[in-house]
Amino acid sequence: MYVVFLLILRSYFNGMKRIFCIFLVALFLIVGSLDVFAWGQRGHDIIASIAEKHLTRKAKKNLNAILGGRSLVYYSSWMDNVQNSPYWKDGYDQTKTWHYFNVDEEYTPQTMSRNPKGDVLSALNMVIDSLENHRSELPDSVCFDYTRMLIHLVGDMHCPMHVGRLSDRGGNELKIKWFKQSTNLHTLWDSKLIESVHSWSYTEWQQNLDRCKKSEVAQMTSGTIEDWLNETWQVTVGIYEYITPDENYSYKYMFDYGPVVERQLLLAGYRLAALLNRIFG
Ligand SMILES: [Zn+2]
Known part of the structure; x- marks a missing residue:
């Protein structure tokens, strides 16, 4: 650009x-x-930063070797960037649909027909199964890619507009105004809401959000990947019910949905750590 x-x-x-x-x-x-791909970079950085704080020693050591000494945050948006890179695009074209799972109004994630090109649920299950059960058979480059994909996709799965409607391309075609500026529902949830709620850096977000008790973290990380997708979808249904196309939204929306975006980031961070500990710990 x-x-x-x-x-x-x-x-x-x-x-x-x-x-x-x-x-x-x-x-x-x-x-x-x-701008149609994911939580903005800030969202992914916050999630990776929270996850990083909850890794076991062994998981940290194994991840350090796989990621070549880089942090989770360093690679949190790699999957968004790689699909748009003029140098690498060809090899990652097939991952374009892996960032979301669209569910139309009259459907649930269980009844909606699946995208044959793949979606965030099938992609996550594939990388988790490969890393957890077949890691020793994977070439290092594939292990590196799948780990970076896992870091990113757990984040996308918790972004409500990545479980948005197919009919409006996950809120991309639902035009609204945010503090009188034209935008769409997808962009509002990817980045504008996060940026409006707190003007914090990703480390400040981590420090201010990541204050749950062990028992709360255990409760938040229970369930399956499918359960987590369902939870995000339920949040998304509420977001669609709330919104009127072309309407201007500002402080009231921020106060109503600020805690929701905070919780989604926190859930994604804790759940990413739980998965990484299970696989690499
Ligand atoms: Zn993405």
């Missing part, structure tokens, strides 16, 4: 035809609106 922006600037200063500048501005706006 920044390349396009630089091109605009350069053509402006080079005195190129106005029509070309207008074309580039339009391209810039279109590229800028293609």
Whole structure:
């Protein structure tokens, strides 16, 4: 996107035809609106940062070897970036649908027909099974990829608009206003709500959210991957019931849904740690 922006600037200063500048501005706006992939980077960083604090010693040591000494946070958005990389895209094209699980209005996650290209549930089950039961047979590069995917996908599964409706592409086509600025429901939940609720860094988010008792963490990490998807879907159903297209939302929405976004981040962080401890601990 920044390349396009630089091109605009350069053509402006080079005195190129106005029509070309207008074309580039339009391209810039279109590229800028293609924010359809996941929690924004902040959300994924918060989740990875919380998980990192709850790893067992052994899991930490094994992960350190697999991730080449990098942290979970370092790779939390890798899966979003890789699918858009001009260098790596080809190898990861098949992962484009792995970030979400759409459920239309009249369906549940159990009755909705599954995407034959894969979804967040099938992708998570695949990487967990591979890492947990077949790790010794995996080439190092695949083990590295699957671990980075696991870190990211547990986050996506807890992002309500990644269990949104197929009919509006997970809220991407449901236009609303956020503090009078045009946006859509997907972007609101990926990033704008997080940014509005607290202007914290990911470490400040971790420090301020991650204060649950052991018994609470145990309760939050119980259940299966399928149960967790269902829970997110139930949150999503409430979000759709609340929203009116083209309406402006601001402080009231923030106060009603701030605690919900906080809980989703916390659940994802604790559950990611629980999975990593089970696999690598
Ligand atoms: Zn994603």
